[in-house]
Amino acid sequence: MDYSQFLAMKQEIGLLVVFLLVFLYDTFMPRSTQKGLPAFASIAMLLLTVAGCLGCCLCSCSDVVAFGGMYETSPVISAIKNILNIGVVIVLIQSIKWANGEFMTMRRGEFYELLLVTLFGMYLMISARHFLVFVIGLESASLPLAAMVAFDKNRYESHEAAVKYILTAVFSSAIFMMGLSFVYALAGSLYFENIYGALFVSSTSTMLVIAIAFVIAGIGFKLSLVPFHLWTADVYQGAPTSVTSYLSVISKGATAFAFLVVMAQVFGSLYAQVWEWMLYALIILTITVGNLFAIRQRNMKRFLAFSSISQAGYIMLGVIAYNTLGMAAMMFYILVYIFSNLGAFGVIGAIENASGKVSMDDYRGLYKTNPRLAFTMMLAMFSLAGIPPFAGFFSKFFIFTGALQGASVAIYVLVLIALINTIVSLYYYLLVVKAMFISDDECVIAPFRSSCSERLGMWIALFGIMFLGLLSPVYDSLIDLSSLSSIGMYFIR
């Protein structure tokens, strides 16, 4: 076989290299230097990201299909991978303080290794053009996460979360593969393009519909679309904050893109007949239910869990839009969402590390004690709520614009529902702002100085929140990429 096609997997290989470096560092470096590992990992990841971005910008690599059509890479795909990398870098930086905590000494390395492995799995998911690869990616993206969720041993919630996660995850993968087996039965192959070729509107059968429903359920589980979302809140609450932030942004973003790819390249021909309406229902459910639950939450992590559920609904608008505008908007949304959410989690993590407080009630009057943190949190909330001039506004606006391009009245209704839901979401985001800024009672969180790594993470997030929207080149380049990408030709209604 032709080994040159490994060159197509530059990013995967780069990631493996980082993984190996971390592994070697963890294994062979003396105990005294182990505290340097988090920083080392972050820097390595940062270098990878920079390299990836540069490569993405400099060499305009065209679409490459490798390994007998099982693997594909293209500018869009490497772009989304870079977006994920950026997120991972921020997560890593933010987690340094936590990872250097004393009870982490034994398993510091594992955390980073598992994390990188999951990232690798997501890469595969995104690049897969064959369901075997896809499943492998999916599993390797979700199994290690279970271990990470269970990470801090001496917190009971962590265990409970891990159990809930692993059981539901395995169950959903079983459902997913069941669906795949039906697809295989109908199409006689697991290659995306073969399936696409084999499925026609005319060939729509009950089995196929059930298959599609199962596939959507399987992927929707990782996206935490309602009604497949129920694990989310508990896991987010139970997991260590760094893991939660990783879960909430990276795996969600990767899966969202993979979802788009699968739906377009495998079931594209059935968009209007079969799955547009499934998605329609799912989006309405997801946004609404997510919001309704988020209203009542007092625990910040749980709160953000539900908010991220409804955000997933907005992201799905980019899929149902089913055009390049929507795709670009979705990628942009993911990018912005990464920054906003990580901004919020950065603050939460910092406060948790310093005072162990995670309840919204403890945040009352935070502005008096820690104004900078409060301010960061507020901007993150505004960005999540989609308030200009922060990035969130632009991403929301663009995703709606994408969804409405040449849209039917039904989609207008959908967007209206989504818009009305933004009011509810604004309400609970403002609740946080209110707690921090408006309420007069004394803050239980003493003033403290967060570690430089945390501050660095927050600064990066803030930068993104402030300027991602205002600087148009980001969005423009995403549009260019997605309009060039081969996925575009599947967008036929």
Add this chain to the structure above:
Amino acid sequence: MSATIPVLILAIPLFMFIFLGLAGKKMSHLLAGILGTLGMGTVLVLAYYTAFHYFFSGDPAFISEAGERLQYIVFNQTWLQFTDRLVISLGFFLDPISAMMLVVITTISFMVHLYSLGYMRDHHGVFEKGFQRFYAFLSLFSFSMLGLVVATNIFQMYIFWELVGASSYLLIGFYYTKNSAVSASKKAFIVTRFADLGFLIGILVLSFYTGTFDFTSLTSVPVEGMANVYHVDLSTPNAVLGVFQSSAAPMFMGASVLTWALVLIFMGGMGKSAMMPLHIWLPDAMEGPTPVSALIHAATMVVAGVYLVARLFPLYLMEETSLVIVTVVGAITAFYAAMVACAQIDIKRVLAFSTISQIAFMMVSLGVARPEFHEGLGYMASMFHLFTHAMFKALLFLGAGALIHAIGSNDYTAMHGLRKYMPVTHWTFLIGCLAIAGIIPFSGFFSKDEILSACGNYSPLVYVWMSMVAGLTAFYMFRLYYLIFWWKEHKIPEGHHAPHDQAWTMSLPLIILALISCVAGFIPFGKFVSWNGEPYDFMAHFDWGVASISLLVAVLAIILATVMYRKENSLPEKFKNALPALWDWCHHRFYWDELYMFITHKIIFNGICRPLAWFDRHIIDGTMDSFAILTNKASELIRPLQSGQVQMYVWIYIIGALLLGGVTVLCLI
């Protein structure tokens, strides 16, 4: 003529208002008063100059070869342009009546300025609080009133109409610490505001059809005969007559739009001139300082309504109906007010109602004026009566002011038999009474006689009715006179020194006005003012029959009053007990105020406002809140989904997946 003087006439009072208003607090009371008076004096001179120039210069701009007086626009400045045709401009309009009004206003205003120097301080010569403010407001009022009478277009008139309303509001409420004064001022403003609503809509209708506000376009005087009594100068794109006769102008509820417009405009006049049923504010307005009552609520502002109708008289001529309405309203009001005036204790109230009644006279005489009777005698008569009435009513009010200032009370019960103590006041007041009662040779006689003969020409019914009112007038005035100055000896409460005539600043105006009231009757008014500008000698139409009858009525009434009230006796009591109901109704002004109270408070306030406010808070706002509440309820409702049980989660998962597939299948197949 140059625009300088007219501009000054308007500018000086305005400047005085701003100057005294801003700097008044810094300067001494006396200085402020003197400045105000001097300013008004200058205006007086200028106004007289202008008026005489208009009447006597013989300038072809003012009087044609045929000798008919012309309308002359001294200047006209665009103020606000709605469309290229519909323009509000501020200007200075000279014609017989505006010139006459200039004289009246400035005279009375100057007298009042002078008078107030004495009136607005207590017996020890200490000026009242807010003295400067008082003069500032007086100047403001003079400015607005002058602007009103010289309006070149109906909208300018409306503007100043509102301004006089406001300044009267401020002056009535001058003693703003007294709740009664505050509520009186509020009442005055709101009632007139309500009337102005009609005025405004009338203007809108009129301007919509004619496409102009200008008086010259709306009312240009006829050249000969009735044929083209009404023609708009051709500068106006569509001549008014044409418009209103064309089919474009629909009938509305049985009357032509022009009638509606005129009636609505007249409604504004009713408000300002306190015609029934919008008269209720005027008696309360007596809460203001007496000089104010003399200036605003006797002489000038209240006749604005009459002036308005006179101004638009040619338009009214086009619609018989509107004139009839004017007549009826006037006649009823005149009688009503006279009746009420017979049963008031408060001398200012008596004068107030007599004012209403007299203004009603003017209205009636406008209403009955027709070109075919003595070249519209009624028009001239009402203007004449306006003039004379301004003089003697101001005189009466100022006299009453002097009395009140001396006694410290408004009720004649506290006065009685003051003739020895206050001779000047006594005599001048008597002259005023004679004038208003219409005794030859005092001014009232002539003007009222003109009115009566005009009525006679129009219909005997109106004539009889109005003569009866004239008799009543004489009766209640002399009742008042006797109760103040005779009836019984004045008893001086111990600790007080005897009442006496006031300072020259107060007496001088009385004397001057008394003189005017004596001689004003002999002014050949027809020479100056007539409905179409053609001067004529009204003595030619002087109807001695009518005159003698009215004189007789007046004398009889006076005799009756003398019998009843000259010496203290029980006749009035008997009278009252004979007809208790009549007395009560008259004394309580036929319970109009109570009716209004009921409508405003019970119906509008409690019946509309409160329910609306409740509706807003509970229904509208409640709906908005209920959205929030519903959202909360919903989230409460779906809470059990997140039960924390893994198997529950999986149940929901699998059911969701199956539903997703199943429903789609059902839809497809």
Add this chain to the structure above:
Amino acid sequence: MEIKAIYYLIPSLIMFCCGLYGFLTRRNMIAMLISLELMLNAVDMNFVIFNRFLFPEQLEGMMFTLFAIAIAAAETAVAIAIIINVYRSVNQVDVRTLNQMKF
């Protein structure tokens, strides 16, 4: 008589449903894991059957099955580990007691 695919499919379906039922009803987490295994194996069977009966000319299904088995093994391993952790901390493996985090 020759054997039709249906003869194999029905057992696999039964297996899947049993797994599902067990997963939804059993309280012991180990038992739940076993039920999961049943479900996954049913899936594997499906693949094999479809490959063998519908598309015998290539071995995609078989290959997928091999990987799926491996994945299932991995999943079990991780799950067991976690369950043991839980057991360490709460001394029992009843899934219904794990509901501290809810609503």
Add this chain to the structure above:
Amino acid sequence: MFTNILIYFVVIPLVMLGLLALCRDVKQIRAVAVVGSLGLIGLSVYVLLEYLGIRAAGNEDPMLFVDSWSWFAPLNIHLAVGVDGISIAMLLLSSIIVFAGSFASWTIAQPKEFFLWLILLSTGVFGFFISIDLFTMFMFYEVALIPMYLLIGVWGSGNKNYSAMKLTLMLMGGSAFLMLGLIGIYYHSAPEGAPLTWNLLEIVDNAAISHGWQSFLFPMTFVGFGVLGAMFPFHTWSPDGHASAPTAVSMLHAGVLMKLGGYGCFRVAIYTMPQAAHELSWIFLILTGISVVYGAFCACVKTDLKYINAYSSVSHCGLVLFAILMLNETAMTGAIMQMLSHGLMTALFFALIGMIYGRTHTREITQMGGMMQILPYLSVCYVIAGMASLGLPGLSGFVAEMTIFVGSFKAGMADYLAGDGSLRLVFTIIACCSIVITAVYILRVVGKLLFGPVYDNHHRSLTDATWWERLSTATLIVCVACIGCFPNFFNNLINFTFKPAIFSVLGIN
């Protein structure tokens, strides 16, 4: 980019924000606020003069100083600016009120944060008025909305949490509809094949929005802006919001922000979708007509000063939308003048109320009386404001209302004579009635609050206005009087330049 004068309307506030962030003590903060707002006033006056100069030179373009910089090329989103008489009038208004407002909040607590939010808010306002690109317009619109939450929440009084949340959510609800409407407009902004655009002028030129879509998008946009314009069923945020807001915020919100609604309704909804405006105007006519009298009636029974003014704002702003919907030049001119006049006088009102409240610590007119003896300056100002609001000639209110009535009566009669029903006519008459009701509640307040005997003897010790309060109120009074005395200047400014718009609107009837 910085060669265009208009951009400085956004630049100056941004610079102010930067400086405020650096400020150390309250003196510096005040200095920044005053200098900055003075700069804004100067700028808007300069633009006004420039503008008049260019117009006098016979330039007939619908907009001047037009400039456009590409922002998001793929969606054809530009940062497009341009002004006509209306926008300039609004800019003037905003800068004046910002100026007065910064004096009215001279001694506010936490000045730094307060002014930061205030200036951010005004950034949004100015940006909204200068931009003619729907996207940027909407962005600035929302920028202007959000600071309200914190301004009310932190510095407010009374039931502030509830009010702030309610206000924010309701306005955001409006902007939800608005966003849908705007995107819809974008997708139908150009004929088949031509590039879509967000630019107002191009949209109007293309006039490509199909009839069906207009009748769907017009209500969306009109309601969206109407919520901020306090249109009848959606007005309930305003009483609570104003009641709890701090002085300067009430001023800015009632004075400027509510104008965003009217301006947007005219500039976006009617300007781009005239047909639908013609067919659907009756619905909104009824709503706005109701809010005119409704607000006035409600104001008659309220006893809290701020509630009274909030309801009178509902009434007056209702008049604005009402006049806009008359779709006739005079009425629209009147609407814009009403925006100016209401902005100024209501700002004056709220300033005075704030100052009185700051002294007496109550806003219940039943708890006060005879203020004229205690606080003569403030009381006189209050009387003037009241007179302006009940439409006394010589003050701004009269001019605006008369223009509106003349215009809308014309429209109404035209309909009536053409047999198109008498709805407009009837509602014009009803609206006219509001001048009486206004008089009622204004005089009620004046009589109760300022006149009469002193209610509470503790109030006798109060001190009259300080110099900054005098400055703040005097500025507004002078402006009110200017509009009232020289209306034709503003009339021409608005009216003349707004002919092109009018023609495009009335072109189709």
